[in-house]
Amino acid sequence: MAMRRxxxxxxxxxxxxxxNLGWKLDHRTGRYSQHKFYLGTDLKQAERRRQRLEELxxxxxxxxxxxxxxxxxxxxLKIAKALARGExxxxxxxxxxxxxxxxxxLHRLATAYPxxxxxxxxxxxYEEGSAANATMAQEQFDGIQSRLESLQKVHQRxxxxxxxxxxxxxxxxxxxALDAYIEWMEDDRKTAWGKTRVxxxxxxxxxxxxxxxxxxxxxxCESLIRYWRNRPPRKGTDTPIAVxxxxxxxxxxxxxxxxxxxxxxxxxxxxEDLDEIETRVAETPQEIQARATTEQVETFTLEELCILxxxxxxLERVLMLLGLNCGFGGAESGTLALNQIFLHQLHPKAKxxxxxxxxxxxxxxxxxxxxxxxxxxxxxxxxxxxVQWAIARRRKLGGAKPDSLLIVxxxxxxxxxxxxxxxxxxxxxxxxxxxxxxxxxxxxxxFRGLSFGKxxxxxxxxxxxxxxGETAGVFLCHGTPVRTDALSDVxxxxxxxxxxxxxxxxxxxxxxxxxxAPKDLFKEPRRYNIKxxxxxxxx
Numbered sequence: 001m002a003m004r005r006x007x008x009x010x011x012x013x014x015x016x017x018x019x020n021l022g023w024k025l026d027h028r029t030g031r032y033s034q035h036k037f038y039l040g041t042d043l044k045q046a047e048r049r050r051q052r053l054e055e056l057x058x059x060x061x062x063x064x065x066x067x068x069x070x071x072x073x074x075x076x077l078k079i080a081k082a083l084a085r086g087e088x089x090x091x092x093x094x095x096x097x098x099x100x101x102x103x104x105x106l107h108r109l110a111t112a113y114p115x116x117x118x119x120x121x122x123x124x125x126y127e128e129g130s131a132a133n134a135t136m137a138q139e140q141f142d143g144i145q146s147r148l149e150s151l152q153k154v155h156q157r158x159x160x161x162x163x164x165x166x167x168x169x170x171x172x173x174x175x176x177a178l179d180a181y182i183e184w185m186e187d188d189r190k191t192a193w194g195k196t197r198v199x200x201x202x203x204x205x206x207x208x209x210x211x212x213x214x215x216x217x218x219x220x221c222e223s224l225i226r227y228w229r230n231r232p233p234r235k236g237t238d239t240p241i242a243v244x245x246x247x248x249x250x251x252x253x254x255x256x257x258x259x260x261x262x263x264x265x266x267x268x269x270x271x272e273d274l275d276e277i278e279t280r281v282a283e284t285p286q287e288i289q290a291r292a293t294t295e296q297v298e299t300f301t302l303e304e305l306c307i308l309x310x311x312x313x314x315l316e317r318v319l320m321l322l323g324l325n326c327g328f329g330g331a332e333s334g335t336l337a338l339n340q341i342f343l344h345q346l347h348p349k350a351k352x353x354x355x356x357x358x359x360x361x362x363x364x365x366x367x368x369x370x371x372x373x374x375x376x377x378x379x380x381x382x383x384x385x386x387v388q389w390a391i392a393r394r395r396k397l398g399g400a401k402p403d404s405l406l407i408v409x410x411x412x413x414x415x416x417x418x419x420x421x422x423x424x425x426x427x428x429x430x431x432x433x434x435x436x437x438x439x440x441x442x443x444x445x446x447f448r449g450l451s452f453g454k455x456x457x458x459x460x461x462x463x464x465x466x467x468x469g470e471t472a473g474v475f476l477c478h479g480t481p482v483r484t485d486a487l488s489d490v491x492x493x494x495x496x497x498x499x500x501x502x503x504x505x506x507x508x509x510x511x512x513x514x515x516x517a518p519k520d521l522f523k524e525p526r527r528y529n530i531k532x533x534x535x536x537x538x539x
């Protein structure tokens with residue numbers, strides 16, 4: 001059965017994700033204990049390593065005698081530790097083995113543990129032994145084949161079997177397996193991510209021919225993956241699908257193949273080197289060249305931010321300032337709770353982090369739900385004013401508790417939530433596009449229609465400009481702000497003092513934006529007359 005993502009999986013005190021798995025026998029005490037594996041500090045990597053470990057242990061359990069408790073063998077535990085470290089290839093030492101014995105040992109390992117890729121320590125000895133074994137195997141095969149042909153002729157002559165019956169199989173096909181896979185994921189339709197995965201599996205069935213599962217060898221699997229790597233056109237168009245869409249379909253295809261390998265309903269087993277198939281998605285020359293610009297990420301200009309702050313409603317201004325001040329997207333703004341806001345107070349750890357704090361300071365301190373990373377943000381003066389308005393609005397709507405959401409609709413409903421269909425409501429993004437941008441464009445038809453998500457990118461870009469990339473990563477609550485050091489968060493604290501100082505620098509830079517807002521920040525904007533405003537702009 002396919003492994004599902006563990007909910008609420010948290011790292012240990014040193015940042016390492018761990019998994020207790022399998023059993024070991026202590027021969028001194030006669031007691032069994034589980035082995036603890038350390039899977040690294042990156043959640044996605046830890047999930048992949050955990051899945052490989054559980055697949056290995058499942059195989060060991062299946063092969064254990066019914067009367068005995070499954071335990072780690074010495075070679076099995078060695079392989080498991082390598083998988084926990086993220087090693088995709090395991091080097092096998094030759095020792096005192098002859099080339100033939102060495103090659104045979106490697107072959108037995110590969111057969112016994114098909115989910116692992118073994119490589120020889122001495123390639124020349126392995127090749128020599130493989131060649132000798134292949135010659136011997138071919139001679140044995142030729143002898144067996146000759147005897148089978150003789151028996152076949154005898155049975156056909158006696159009318160016992162037909163030639164076709166020798167190729168009988170269960171008739172399993174790719175589409176049958178995909179249907180079973182989609183049925184297996186039925187419970188996942190309740191979540192947005194699960195619904196997306198089901199849709200991707202359905203597209204796999206739509207795009208790939210219904211071939212016998214027996215034909216899905218290494219080359220056939222590589223061909224399936226290469227189809228998505230080359231980014232087929234969107235349905236009904238000549239435009240290739242997006243890179244991220246192709247990557248998601250490859251991920252789902254490999255998840256399906258792993259599930260199929262473990263399923264008891266089908267006899268198909270994955271090729272030994274399935275995990276070695278190249279999955280990198282191709283980009284068009286135009287897409288590659290499009291990145292060759294000074295500004296590779298679309299962000300708002302200062303002039304555009306001034307216009308947006310001038311035209312925004314009070315609620316739109318709150319969302320805009322949270323996006324710029326804290327790097328919040330729709331999910332972060334829509335899930336911000338009242339007890340995560342700390343107005344007009346000293347930072348509790350100011351001395352420890354080396355930050356000059358006063359009672360005029362205000363902060364938002366919370367964990368970003370997507371990355372499970374803790375973050376802190378010093379609030380600008382105008383952000384504080386608008387957040388105070390939002391708090392008063394929330395209390396006026398009634399039912400406000402310390403853990404209540406700050407930003408809700410006029411009916412008190414969350415603006416960020418899952419719909420009945422399992423999708424995430426886009427009310428914040430729609431508010432931005434259909435309300436604020438529409439209002440601006442009535443007066444300024446040529447204003448760029450950048451999405452709400454570009455506020456977060458603009459914020460990160462500004463923090464990086466006035467500080468550095470690591471500080472921007474901490475500001476955005478990325479899982480690994482130092483990309484070259486995955487253990488940075490294990491041995492050091494995140495430098496929030498640098499984040500706060502950079503936020504203050506950005507506040508000075510955005511002074512024209514703050515000044516562009518109306519004197520009464522909470523007055524609804526006037527309705528703009530298109531002709532009048534266009535003529536005044538031209539003047």
